Amino acid sequence: MKRWLLRQRGAVIGDGVRFAGGTRIVGPGALLIGEDSWIGPYGILYTNPDAPIRIGARCDVGPGVHFVTGTHLIGPQEHRAGLGKAMPITVGNGCWLGARATILAGATIGDGAIVAAGAVVASDVAPNTLVGGVPARLIRVLEP
Numbered sequence: 001m002k003r004w005l006l007r008q009r010g011a012v013i014g015d016g017v018r019f020a021g022g023t024r025i026v027g028p029g030a031l032l033i034g035e036d037s038w039i040g041p042y043g044i045l046y047t048n049p050d051a052p053i054r055i056g057a058r059c060d061v062g063p064g065v066h067f068v069t070g071t072h073l074i075g076p077q078e079h080r081a082g083l084g085k086a087m088p089i090t091v092g093n094g095c096w097l098g099a100r101a102t103i104l105a106g107a108t109i110g111d112g113a114i115v116a117a118g119a120v121v122a123s124d125v126a127p128n129t130l131v132g133g134v135p136a137r138l139i140r141v142l143e144p
Contacts, residue, residue, distance in 0.1 A: 006031065014057060029069065029086075034059070034093065046070060051086035051105065056093035062117065064100040071105040092127060112142065 029047030075082025
């Protein structure tokens with residue numbers, strides 16, 4: 001049912017995509033999810049018309065993962081959250097995003113990468129690597 005509803009609002013959802021309960025898609029932006037991916041429960045995907053969220057094929061997105069396409073420029077001391085902007089998020093094929101990871105605006109996660117539970121991804125992640133921490137840093141290179 002969720003796949004059908006998302007497709008009605010313009011999302012591109014591949015065959016075999018499964019959504020666990022409680023996942024929320026917030027905003028009117030583009031969402032593309034490749035075939036046979038699994039989106040865990042209670043995640044939030046904050047979409048924006050200027051910044052699509054692309055999740056590749058055969059990805060596993062753990063429980064409570066947040067995708068945040070919006071951010072701000074740093075403003076003056078009177079109001080540090082300056083001008084708002086949105087940047088896309090891209091997750092390559094075959095990735096595994098651990099529970100409660102946060103993927104921030106502008107991040108690209110390469111094919112076959114793993115993001116450890118609780119990590120905050122604020123920059124690009126190379127293919128076939130394991131990253132973790134706040135902010136996420138390289139833990140090790142994985143076999144291709």
